[in-house]
């Protein structure tokens with residue numbers, strides 16, 4: 001089922017708990033928490049201390065996207081401070097299989113992330129050990145960027161790979177997901193929708209989360225109908 005993973009990167013950090021409450025009221029069911037180290041991506045964001053405070057402010061799952069060079073060293077800290085899901089960048093992991101197992105061994109759901117230029121085929125040998133695959137629909141590092149249309153084909157290919165192998169990981173998308181792009185990613189097969197700017201950017205998170213989710217749910221229904229009629 002389609003879920004809204006609202007990205008707090010675009011929230012007001014001085015009123016984080018309030019913004020999380022608003023996005024939750026609008027139907028958001030996962031808190032997306034972006035971690036940037038200034039090495040893997042050219043930006044620095046937040047880490048375990050903020051996670052620790054946030055954990056006390058919400059009962060929703062917290063989904064940490066590690067855009068960092070040495071993820072293994074920090075996985076225990078994310079587990080200790082309340083992360084539920086942790087995803088790591090394919091491009092940043094030297095021993096990806098080990099990193100994903102490390103995340104699971106700390107009681108969290110492992111996910112893998114690919115940049116727009118990384119082919120989904122590179123994930124072939126880890127698809128059976130992840131809970132979710134995040135297809136970046138912008139280059140990671142900054143919120144508020146324009147959606148890259150070429151990523152739609154990757155989402156479709158990933159959904160096809162999942163069906164052919166009868167796997168059950170979920171497909172997540174992140175970057176430029178707004179009221180103009182959400183239908184296309186859901187129709188391509190995405191079900192976990194990360195959105196920051198389109199939820200928090202206009203200062204009306206309840207309404208904007210709700211309308212984004214409405215569009216997503218309609219697109220989900222259209223996709224299911226199309227799959228059923230085509231017998232896939």
Ligand SMILES: O=C(CO)[C@H](O)[C@H](O)COP(=O)(O)O
Pocket residue numbers: 007009010032034065138139140141142143144145174175176177194195196197198
């Ligand atoms: O991972 C990210 C940046 O690297 C953010 O989650 C993402 O960019 C949110 O983007 P937007 O503001 O376009 O919704």
